[in-house]
Amino acid sequence: MADRVHPVDIPSSSSNPPSSNNSGEVVSPKQPSFPSPTKPVQPPAGTYVVQVPKDQIYKYPPPENARRYESLIKRKPRRNCCCRCLCFTCSILIVLIVAIGITLGVLYLVYRPEAPKYTISNIAIKHFNVTTSSKISPEFDVSVRAENPNNNLGMYYRKGSSVKVVYSGIDLSTGVLPVFYQPANNVTIFQTALKGSNVILGSSVKTALRNEQKKGKVQFRVSIKAPVKIKIGAVKTWEITVKVNCDVTVDALTVKSKLVSKDCDYSVRLW
Secondary structure, three states: OOOOOOOOOOOOOOOOOOEEOOOOOEEOOOOOOOOOOOOOOOOOOOOOOOOOOHHHHHHOOOHHHHHHHHHHHHOOOHHHHHHHHHHHHHHHHHHHHHHHHHHHHHHHHHHOOOOOEEEEEEEEEEOOOOOOOOOEOOEEEEEEEEEEOOOOEEEEEOOOOEEEEEEOOEEEEEEOOOOEEEOOOEEEEEEEEEEOOOEOOOHHHHHHHHHHHHHOOEEEEEEEEEEEEEEEOOEEOOOEEEEEEEEEEEOOOOOOOOEEEEEEEEEEEOO
8 A cells, every 4th residue: 555645834935933942942033123113302391393384484474574574565666766767868868969969960061160260450559658656547449350251150249248458467458349240251340449447567567568668569468258149041059159369469558559460269168
């Protein structure tokens, strides 16, 4: 009779079978130990921890700063308004300057203006005594020649002019120009009477005048300042100022004095 073979359960290699010690006691295998969850640290007594979401921290200010936050929100952007006004003003100024420049350029090309010419044609001197020790009151009758070489431009000589004769920095006589209109392509000679009053001359100035009179070369400066308006067609410009300085030399300090030399230059102030 054949022997029966019974199946035997093969223990799994992954399982740990119970083992026996030397005394014969069965020892079960040790289970793996897992770390126990750490307990949260308790804050000290009297301390409270409040957790607030981040979006609420940035969006809502604390109550003590709520009013300040509202005032900052409602405040108007003053700096932006000032910058806009400044930029707008600068833009208008630039446009005006460009427009004025274009207008002046067109007028120059159309009318081709030329500068007027001024010179001294005659001088008569009265009451100029350089031998007396008292004050003097000299008088000068000055003839000024004004030439307007423009074909289409007239000139209005207005009130507020001044003419004076100066020697060595001392004003001897003063006066004004007549008010008149000078048309285009015109030469006008106008005479102006200049008078001085209680002029004090030092001894050195009198000595220099006597020496120059002996040589027949006494030099003066005639300064003219005239407000003028220019007429362009039917339009008058704003008032400009013409300044003329003439260095003249006469042979004597008398009514019949003659001009030995003259040199005039002028400048125009537009504003």
